[in-house]
Amino acid sequence: MFFGFEILVGVFTGVLLATIVVLVVQIRSTSQVNKLTFPAYEYAMKKAEYDAETLIADARKSARTIITDAEQAGHETISGYTTQATEIHEQYKELLAGQTKSIANSLQEVSDRQVHALEEIVASTEGSISVEQKKIGDSVLRTNESITKTAQQIEHTAHESILALQTNIEKVGKDLEKQLHTIETSGEEKLAAHLDAMQKTADAHIATYEASRTKLMDAHIEQLVESVVSKVLHTQLPVSEHASLARAALEEAKSKHIL
């Protein structure tokens, strides 16, 4: 782990130096340079580049070595840590088992004590309940006695009330019967009078209807007889007889002092 950090510092330093060199070369190449001196600069630059590349290659190589070492050291360290962790886990497991066992024992003891205390409480409570039950039974007995007494009193009172009510009902019944009898009698009389009046009206209507029907029938019969007799007289009676009848009619009128 620590070696890995050192490798990273080394790589960082190499990269920083290479960057500085590249910057210097760049600065020198970009300033006003005489065209005549360009090949020398170019050479210098090439050389610098070469040196830089060499440095970079060395740095890379050393970096690779450092990385390889760091990886190896890392693997070893991790292996060690894993072993330590396994050992620690085993230890913790044993410790945890022991603690769990002791806690369970403690809990069992506490539970036993509590159960015992609870049993004692229950026993005392049952005793109290028995006492209370006895008290309640006594109260119930007393209550039953008072209820019985009250019921007897109520029964007595109710009996008296019923007797009084029966007396009143009989009295009211007699009064009602008397009133109903009176109403029935007057109702019968009114009904009879109404029926008589209706009967008379109906009789009058029937008589009127009968009279009108009779009158109508009379008119029909009269018309029928008249038409038949007129036809017979017209066709069967000689003119001389008609004349005789006319003369007889005039004589009748004379006898009645009409003429």
Add this chain to the structure above:
Amino acid sequence: MSTDVTTILLVIQKNTFTVADMHRRLGLLRQCVETALFTESDTPLLQVCTENISKEGDEDDVQAVLAWGEPVLAAFTREDVHKKMIDLHAAIEDLPLLTLYIPMEFSSAEMTTIGQWCRTQCDQSILLDVHIDAHVVGGCAFVWNDTYHEFSFRSRIKEQAGVITNTLSSYAK
């Protein structure tokens, strides 16, 4: 009205009893008298009238007018024929009138009988205004003193209204 008209009317009334006969026969009389009066002829007036009447009208009327004879036929002159005819009609209008309804037309003889009976029983100068009404069969009807009276089968059956239904009702009981 002159005395002559009254006399003429009395003669005419002896064989004429109805208004229709009266007007028809007076028409015949006027026609014949005027023909005789206004025709130049040597023949006596009565003879000419008789001949003219015989040619006109029906047999009953001819016989009735001829029966009136000289008091009627010779009572007119050219001057007064028109006036006398008007007076005659006016006198006839003043005669008492009996409007008579009969079921059919009677013969002249029957009407004469009825007319004579009426003059005997009611008024000496009564005149009949005859109408035919089939409903007054079995008798007759008349208007006298502006009142209608009916003595026919119809009136008699109306007087007996209810007889048939009463009989039927009593039979049904």
